[in-house]
Amino acid sequence: MIQARGLQKRYGSKRVLRGVDLDLPRGGFLVVSGPNGSGKTTLLRLCAGLALPSGGTLAIEPERGRIGYIGHESLLYRDLAALENLDLYGRLYRVPERRERIGVLLGRFGLWDARNERVSAFSRGMVQRLALCRAFLHDPDLLVLDEPFTALDAEGAELLDRELASLTGERTFLVATHDPHRLAPLASERLALA
Amino acid sequence: MTGYLADIATLARKDLRLELRARDTLPAMLLFVLSTFVVFHFALPQGSGETAAQGLLWVALVFTALLGLTRSWAPEREGGVFDGLVLAPCDRSAIWLGKAAAVLVFLVAIEVVALPAFALFFEPLDGAAVAGVALANLGICAVGTLLAAMAAASRTRELILPLLFLPLAIPLVVGGVGSAISPEPGRYLLFLALYDAVFAIICWASFEYVVTE
Amino acid sequence: MSSRNSRVPALAALATVLVGASLALVFFVAPEDADQGISQKIFYFHVPIALTAYACFGWGALKALLYLWRKDERYDLESYVGIHLGTVFGSLTLLTGSIWAKASWGVWWTWSSNQLVLFLVLFLFYAAYFMLRFSVEEGPRRASLSAVYALFGVALVPVSFFAIRLASDFIHPTVFNREGPQMSGTMFATFCVAWAAITLLAYVLYRVELAGKRLDLSVRELREALA
Numbered sequence: 001m002i003q004a005r006g007l008q009k010r011y012g013s014k015r016v017l018r019g020v021d022l023d024l025p026r027g028g029f030l031v032v033s034g035p036n037g038s039g040k041t042t043l044l045r046l047c048a049g050l051a052l053p054s055g056g057t058l059a060i061e062p063e064r065g066r067i068g069y070i071g072h073e074s075l076l077y078r079d080l081a082a083l084e085n086l087d088l089y090g091r092l093y094r095v096p097e098r099r100e101r102i103g104v105l106l107g108r109f110g111l112w113d114a115r116n117e118r119v120s121a122f123s124r125g126m127v128q129r130l131a132l133c134r135a136f137l138h139d140p141d142l143l144v145l146d147e148p149f150t151a152l153d154a155e156g157a158e159l160l161d162r163e164l165a166s167l168t169g170e171r172t173f174l175v176a177t178h179d180p181h182r183l184a185p186l187a188s189e190r191l192a193l194a
Numbered sequence: 195m196t197g198y199l200a201d202i203a204t205l206a207r208k209d210l211r212l213e214l215r216a217r218d219t220l221p222a223m224l225l226f227v228l229s230t231f232v233v234f235h236f237a238l239p240q241g242s243g244e245t246a247a248q249g250l251l252w253v254a255l256v257f258t259a260l261l262g263l264t265r266s267w268a269p270e271r272e273g274g275v276f277d278g279l280v281l282a283p284c285d286r287s288a289i290w291l292g293k294a295a296a297v298l299v300f301l302v303a304i305e306v307v308a309l310p311a312f313a314l315f316f317e318p319l320d321g322a323a324v325a326g327v328a329l330a331n332l333g334i335c336a337v338g339t340l341l342a343a344m345a346a347a348s349r350t351r352e353l354i355l356p357l358l359f360l361p362l363a364i365p366l367v368v369g370g371v372g373s374a375i376s377p378e379p380g381r382y383l384l385f386l387a388l389y390d391a392v393f394a395i396i397c398w399a400s401f402e403y404v405v406t407e
Numbered sequence: 408m409s410s411r412n413s414r415v416p417a418l419a420a421l422a423t424v425l426v427g428a429s430l431a432l433v434f435f436v437a438p439e440d441a442d443q444g445i446s447q448k449i450f451y452f453h454v455p456i457a458l459t460a461y462a463c464f465g466w467g468a469l470k471a472l473l474y475l476w477r478k479d480e481r482y483d484l485e486s487y488v489g490i491h492l493g494t495v496f497g498s499l500t501l502l503t504g505s506i507w508a509k510a511s512w513g514v515w516w517t518w519s520s521n522q523l524v525l526f527l528v529l530f531l532f533y534a535a536y537f538m539l540r541f542s543v544e545e546g547p548r549r550a551s552l553s554a555v556y557a558l559f560g561v562a563l564v565p566v567s568f569f570a571i572r573l574a575s576d577f578i579h580p581t582v583f584n585r586e587g588p589q590m591s592g593t594m595f596a597t598f599c600v601a602w603a604a605i606t607l608l609a610y611v612l613y614r615v616e617l618a619g620k621r622l623d624l625s626v627r628e629l630r631e632a633l634a
Contacts, residue, residue, distance in 0.1 A: 012545025013627035051407040065283030073274025091204045092282040344552050348542040361532035365570035400555045
């Protein structure tokens with residue numbers, strides 16, 4: 001699904017990634033760990049297609065519409081309601097049976113009751129849950145998740161655990177985390193950035 | 195193709211919905227343009243001639259448009275939504291077109307009030323003048339939206355957009371004023387159409403590079 | 408790396424010689440213009456400087472296009488240096504044009520000269536280029552934005568030219584009318600020498616600035632790698 005050799009990323013003279021090798025087969029679950037500033041976010045952005053590498057090779061198999069991404073920001077319009085945000089992305093990603101799918105996801109992440117409220121009124125945990133709905137909305141083949149457990153309360157974390165467990169093996173995951181132990185049971189490969 | 199147009203419609207609708215909810219940009223632009231007219235009245239000494247006012251109309255329009263353009267990408271900046279749109283499978287130029295279409299709607303909405311107000315305060319506008327405004331709107335929205343996206347990536351956002359936009363707006367002002375005061379407005383209108391065509395194509399082709407890294 | 412720049416000192420020497428030669432030709436050999444007298448002499452520098460500025464902007468835009476196509480950072484640097492030089496020569500165009508206007512008509516500025524007005528618009532445009540470049544962090548985003556803006560500049564040149572022509576037709580009718588000087592043989596030869604001198608000077612400056620910027624970049628990368 002993803003193959004990288006000697007991957008480098010530079011911003012001007014600042015080197016963020018210095019030669020990373022990565023192999024993620026279909027159905028795999030790769031956990032990326034490392035301290036702050038080690039380049040986890042940059043690596044994930046490259047793998048999601050949000051940035052281009054400065055050097056090395058990077059081959060990503062799924063095309064743009066088949067990748068789901070969670071970043072440090074929610075990627076949601078604050079002044080639109082939860083339902084409206086998901087409807088927008090649903091249209092852009094050409095999700096079949098859009099309304100049903102949105103309903104299912106909102107229910108699965110416990111946001112159905114808040115569906116008509118604006119994102120600006122959500123707590124951080126709810127925003128993260130909605131972001132997860134957004135990432136899973138189009139049933140992507142590859143999920144690139146940058147610290148997805150951030151801001152989730154115990155219930156939210158449990159919902160995410162359940163979701164990840166149900167999809168492992170069927171979908172491919174690339175997850176960056178501060179806490180590799182949590183995902184240890186699901187992980188099929190590991191990558192530690194210095 | 196229908197997917198492309200649908201994407202543009204989806205994005206433009208989203209912007210209209212956001213503005214209807216927030217109701218901050220449109221009223222501000224309207225008040226700004228009307229205040230500017232009043233300032234112009236006091237700025238023009240007696241006997242400046244009718245045609246001076248026509249020129250000032252264009253100053254007002256350009257700066258009012260700038261006011262709206264400065265905030266045009268604000269919703270995308272707030273949630274980091276730019277990334278979300280870039281990740282989506284839609285064509286990047288659709289992002290630009292959707293936003294430009296929404297800005298165009300806002301600008302026209304303002305002008306529906308501003309142009310009659312101008313006719314009331316200063317002097318009437320004939321068909322050629324209005325046609326000039328309409329054609330220039332297209333250029334302003336096309337170029338302005340792209341430049342606003344550039345400015346969004348800059349540290350000095352609100353400061354830099356006028357600097358980027360004004361030199362490119364000069365030909366539009368020439369075309370607009372010319373169509374209002376010249377006895378042969380056809381040439382100026384044609385020039386405006388030419389500007390629109392040339393820069394629309396450039397914007398359409400280059401927006402991809404403005405949003406990707 | 409040094410072999411790439413080995414010809415530059417020789418070219419610099421040649422440029423100096425040519426500039427010296429053109430100065431000599433302009434002031435001692437070329438005949439004085441019947442109408443304008445000695446002030447016409449500045450034309451020998453004003454026009455080549457203007458043409459060189461256009462060439463620099465065009466070069467910058469070409470490199471910008473190459474950058475967008477190939478995403479090679481070297482093109483970004485070359486584009487930047489080209490535009491930087493273009494702006495320098497553009498400023499000189501405005502300066503020499505202003506001097507010529509003062510000598511010819513007694514005013515430091517006139518809106519009648521389409522050429523001068525065009526350069527003013529371009530100057531404003533490219534000044535904004537630098538403001539944009541310095542307000543974005545270094546990296547591929549800055550390079551892309553600069554490149555797209557440089558391409559806008561190239562489109563702006565003909566569009567502005569027509570706009571200014573249209574404006575002078577009706578909105579601002581020309582008050583002063585200047586015919587291009589009819590050039591005799593000696594005058595034309597002098598003009599060509601001056602043009603060659605300015606062009607070569609521009610090229611040398613381009614290579615020198617580019618080498619300097621590349622060196623600066625290498626030093627910073629080394630510093631980064633060692634840190």
